[in-house]
Amino acid sequence: MSNLQSRMANAIRALSMDAVQQANSGHPGMPMGMADIAVGLWNEHLQHNPTDPHWVNRDRFVLSNGHGSMLLYSLLHLTGYDLPMEELKNFRQLHSKTAGHPEYGITPGVETTTGPLGQGIANAVGMALAEKLLAEEFNRPGFDLVNHFTYVFMGDGCLMEGISHEVCSLAGTLKLNKLIALWDDNGISIDGKIVSWFNEDTPKRFEAYGWNVIRAVDGHDANAVSKAIASAKQSDKPTLICCKTAIGQGSPNMAGSDKVHGSPLGAAEIAATRVALNWPYAPFEIPSDVYEAWDFKKRGQAAENAWDAKYQAYQKQYPQLASELVRRMRGELSQDFTSTLNTLLKTCQSKAETIATRKASQNAIEALAPALPEFMGGSADLTGSNLTNWSTCKAVRSNQWGNHINYGVREFGMSAIMNGIALHGGYIPFGGTFLTFSDYSRNALRMAALMKLRSIYVFTHDSIGLGEDGPTHQSVEQIASLRLIPNMTVWRPCDTTESAVAWGAAVQRQNGPSALIFSRQNCPFVSRSEKQIQDIARGGYVLRESKKSKMDAVIMATGSEIALALQSAEQLEKEGLSIRVVSIPSTTVFDQQDAKYKASILPAKVPRIAVEAGVTDFWWKYGCAAVHGVDTFGESAPAPVLYDYFGLTPEQISKTVRQCIANS
Numbered sequence: 001m002s003n004l005q006s007r008m009a010n011a012i013r014a015l016s017m018d019a020v021q022q023a024n025s026g027h028p029g030m031p032m033g034m035a036d037i038a039v040g041l042w043n044e045h046l047q048h049n050p051t052d053p054h055w056v057n058r059d060r061f062v063l064s065n066g067h068g069s070m071l072l073y074s075l076l077h078l079t080g081y082d083l084p085m086e087e088l089k090n091f092r093q094l095h096s097k098t099a100g101h102p103e104y105g106i107t108p109g110v111e112t113t114t115g116p117l118g119q120g121i122a123n124a125v126g127m128a129l130a131e132k133l134l135a136e137e138f139n140r141p142g143f144d145l146v147n148h149f150t151y152v153f154m155g156d157g158c159l160m161e162g163i164s165h166e167v168c169s170l171a172g173t174l175k176l177n178k179l180i181a182l183w184d185d186n187g188i189s190i191d192g193k194i195v196s197w198f199n200e201d202t203p204k205r206f207e208a209y210g211w212n213v214i215r216a217v218d219g220h221d222a223n224a225v226s227k228a229i230a231s232a233k234q235s236d237k238p239t240l241i242c243c244k245t246a247i248g249q250g251s252p253n254m255a256g257s258d259k260v261h262g263s264p265l266g267a268a269e270i271a272a273t274r275v276a277l278n279w280p281y282a283p284f285e286i287p288s289d290v291y292e293a294w295d296f297k298k299r300g301q302a303a304e305n306a307w308d309a310k311y312q313a314y315q316k317q318y319p320q321l322a323s324e325l326v327r328r329m330r331g332e333l334s335q336d337f338t339s340t341l342n343t344l345l346k347t348c349q350s351k352a353e354t355i356a357t358r359k360a361s362q363n364a365i366e367a368l369a370p371a372l373p374e375f376m377g378g379s380a381d382l383t384g385s386n387l388t389n390w391s392t393c394k395a396v397r398s399n400q401w402g403n404h405i406n407y408g409v410r411e412f413g414m415s416a417i418m419n420g421i422a423l424h425g426g427y428i429p430f431g432g433t434f435l436t437f438s439d440y441s442r443n444a445l446r447m448a449a450l451m452k453l454r455s456i457y458v459f460t461h462d463s464i465g466l467g468e469d470g471p472t473h474q475s476v477e478q479i480a481s482l483r484l485i486p487n488m489t490v491w492r493p494c495d496t497t498e499s500a501v502a503w504g505a506a507v508q509r510q511n512g513p514s515a516l517i518f519s520r521q522n523c524p525f526v527s528r529s530e531k532q533i534q535d536i537a538r539g540g541y542v543l544r545e546s547k548k549s550k551m552d553a554v555i556m557a558t559g560s561e562i563a564l565a566l567q568s569a570e571q572l573e574k575e576g577l578s579i580r581v582v583s584i585p586s587t588t589v590f591d592q593q594d595a596k597y598k599a600s601i602l603p604a605k606v607p608r609i610a611v612e613a614g615v616t617d618f619w620w621k622y623g624c625a626a627v628h629g630v631d632t633f634g635e636s637a638p639a640p641v642l643y644d645y646f647g648l649t650p651e652q653i654s655k656t657v658r659q660c661i662a663n664s
Helices: 003-023 029-042 066-079 085-089 119-138 156-160 162-173 202-209 222-232 267-277 288-294 297-317 319-330 337-351 357-371 411-424 435-451 478-483 496-508 530-536 561-574 595-601 617-622 639-645 650-663
Strands: 060-063 150-155 179-185 212-218 239-244 375-379 404-406 428-434 456-460 489-491 514-517 541-544 553-557 579-583 608-611 626-628
Touching: 003 029, 003 066, 003 085, 003 222, 003 267, 003 288, 029 066, 029 150, 029 179, 029 222, 060 066, 060 119, 066 085, 066 150, 066 288, 119 150, 119 162, 119 179, 119 319, 119 411, 119 435, 150 156, 156 162, 156 179, 162 202, 162 411, 179 222, 202 212, 202 239, 212 222, 222 239, 297 319, 337 357, 337 496, 357 375, 357 456, 357 496, 375 411, 411 428, 411 435, 428 435, 435 456, 435 478, 435 514, 478 489, 478 514, 478 617, 489 496, 496 514, 496 530, 530 541, 541 561, 553 561, 553 650, 561 579, 561 608, 561 650, 608 617, 608 650, 626 650
Parallel strands: 060 150, 150 179, 179 239, 212 239, 375 404, 375 428, 428 456, 456 514, 489 514, 553 579, 553 608, 608 626
Antiparallel strands: 541 579
16 A cells, blocks of 8 residues: 555545544544555546536446545545535534534535445445446447446444345346445444454355355455455445455544544544554645545546547437437426326226225326336335335346336334335335334335435235234334424325326425325225316315305215225214314325415314324314324234224214314
């Protein structure tokens, strides 16, 4: 390893320890330990352009051990991204571009938000899968237009998290050979030496997954790391490069200790480290020769220019493919989408089918798929139950292109891989499981919302309505908890038409994920006017108007409980009462409407009664006089028996409405 390479690595160490010290907060140990690995990758192999962070054919770099964010910020600054030194000095401060953990959409060059350990490697699997599939779809002889690697830095903590098993197993099965993970094997976590709680043979574990494993690489020798990466690029499997390092490398008194993991070194130790590294520069000062060695702007622009020339030739020979690739990477929908959606809505009205909304969902997928070649479906081993497949879809396999992924029983892994696919671009991912297993996926759903990704999560078997499987599978609190995730749009449609609108809204939404929630049991079709169909997209609307000018009560409901609300209203009308039924398929969208619209749907001084087969707490925010729901876990019995047992019947709802009217 040359003296210049050492100085390049020491620049990372110095910037990292100085920024953490100034913030009096952060994790200096990992950046100092992985600095030489970063030199080996970023200076020798990583294909990127600091002046164009969104270049289509760039390599993707994921810092899965995101607590070591100063490593990435140092690299972005040094190589020439729009991340000036002032931002590094502002590390972990309000509204800076150098947050405590890397944040997608905030910092140029950050490919994904990381911090929850294990999700970075999962996102990387999704990115590598998207690259592989796009290459198979668009590349032509002589035109390897999609041809880039996904690199991951990860630590012991990532490998302890269960999600790493889920996604790395699938990556090996699918032979994602453009995925290269560099493991920071330093044997330290916050609690100390990990040998007492993480003593497995990690290389063997990855070999069992079907990975290419390069063992015992000196993580403090940039040349050794570079040589390992070069070898990994030749493999037909994903590669794990095992880099032996000392956490906090360079610190004379703390290196190799958990003391340097998550706390500033302190002024005295930083001074000693400067001496040990022969780094006689002031805090945040980088010498010109080091800047010049790191600067990647010219090399990056040259690489992109070469790709642009290839694209121009490709465009002349394959004009339709070229424009389609650009459209999809931009996340734009085809010109046919709107008309296709409108045709679907007309079909729903004409057929007037009484079917389970999970089947209505599949019908929507079937109808929309021809206008959405970017659809990338899938399911966590429940395709026949979630109905996320369609007649022309093709299964993804290691040796064939496809647009439907069998994720296996990996709900968390599926959701995080979907996020990686969305981050990469070129596909709109959706994946299904039972609603109760959204709990397994929760942190990935949260990360999708945080990053504003167009990931579509399909959750079926949405309530006690699934029946005999019992309380372990019957969702009670999940719908409410999904609605609490900021920037997550949640839809629970009541029939075929609302299901179609929900799918249309999810596909068209470009600034966040959607959770589409569907029933196992049949739901009656409801006839609507054109105005009502248009208003579905507003999240809530009047489905059945009261028959008299004076309204006695409003019944609000979602999903399968709409049928109960309508039956109750009919029953009460026969008694001379005037009842409005409001369908709120998306409370999250309805809550975003203006006050005037919401007041027109839920008029003041009229008793409101909410009905949903889930926890009742959520609904009180609408000023309800009563809420019919389920505030305990379910039971194992046929669905009709359960609805009767929990009081979700037209008779019980009507009784409650009468009481509320009498008390108003």
